[in-house]
Amino acid sequence: EQDVTEYKKSLAIRVSGFDVPRPVKTFQDCGFSAELMKAIAKQAYEKPTPIQCQALPIVLSGRDVIGIAKTGSGKTASFVLPMIVHIMDQPELGKEEGPIGVVCAPTRELAHQIYLEAKKFAKSDGIRVSAVYGGMSKLDQFKELKAGCEIVVATPGRLIDMIKMKALTMLRTTYLVLDEADRMFDLGFEPQIRSIVGQIRPDRQTLLFSATMPYKVEKLAREILTDPVRIAVGEVG
Numbered sequence: 001e002q003d004v005t006e007y008k009k010s011l012a013i014r015v016s017g018f019d020v021p022r023p024v025k026t027f028q029d030c031g032f033s034a035e036l037m038k039a040i041a042k043q044a045y046e047k048p049t050p051i052q053c054q055a056l057p058i059v060l061s062g063r064d065v066i067g068i069a070k071t072g073s074g075k076t077a078s079f080v081l082p083m084i085v086h087i088m089d090q091p092e093l094g095k096e097e098g099p100i101g102v103v104c105a106p107t108r109e110l111a112h113q114i115y116l117e118a119k120k121f122a123k124s125d126g127i128r129v130s131a132v133y134g135g136m137s138k139l140d141q142f143k144e145l146k147a148g149c150e151i152v153v154a155t156p157g158r159l160i161d162m163i164k165m166k167a168l169t170m171l172r173t174t175y176l177v178l179d180e181a182d183r184m185f186d187l188g189f190e191p192q193i194r195s196i197v198g199q200i201r202p203d204r205q206t207l208l209f210s211a212t213m214p215y216k217v218e219k220l221a222r223e224i225l226t227d228p229v230r231i232a233v234g235e236v237g
Ligand code: ADP
Pocket: 044, 045, 046, 047, 048, 049, 052, 069, 070, 071, 072, 073, 074, 075, 076, 077
């Protein structure tokens, strides 16, 4: 019985916000393209995880989201899949300007994981994904960004370096994700995050994911998100 209680607690989902879209039960409910459905099937993702059930329709509706859920709950696909849809919805994909989607993550390992996840779903649609983090040649990164891309997955420090080198501008960016925001704060990236956010047009869609919501992160979220829906899964937030 203890186990059942613990299990129910782990599934507890609290959603708050104005006029929140209904959760989905299946990926079919999301209205994804046939190509994207094929890529999802290839991952053997049978059905969305609890946070994906809540977050997918909300993010797909264009709303800002604060997502609070522990590691392993499937947060990545809940922002990567709608990012692909968001990009495919743009009228002029071919133009070589800066990224449409920008994802910031605290470490190169996490950025690399997100990069791989984005590549899986972007491949079939011809969306270019660039990874921008330390430990890779700045010149190679510069050249890759100059050639153009639709998605950049980056650690904040290296992204700032690339912006300073004029490898990219964020004039075209309309979809911003701050992943593992609490860890980015712990690592001292708050100034870099603020600088990056300040360079992205205010009419963007902004998503902030975090395992915990300390006051500093909550304060940033309130400053940079517009009318967000807050989704908290399990015993957090
Ligand atoms: P988080 O960012 O919340 O820590 P991830 O997005 O990294 O979690 O996902 C954790 C693991 O679950 C990954 O291996 C991912 O491939 C897998 N996963 C994500 N969504 C699903 C799904 N709908 N069905 C099955 N596995 C999934």
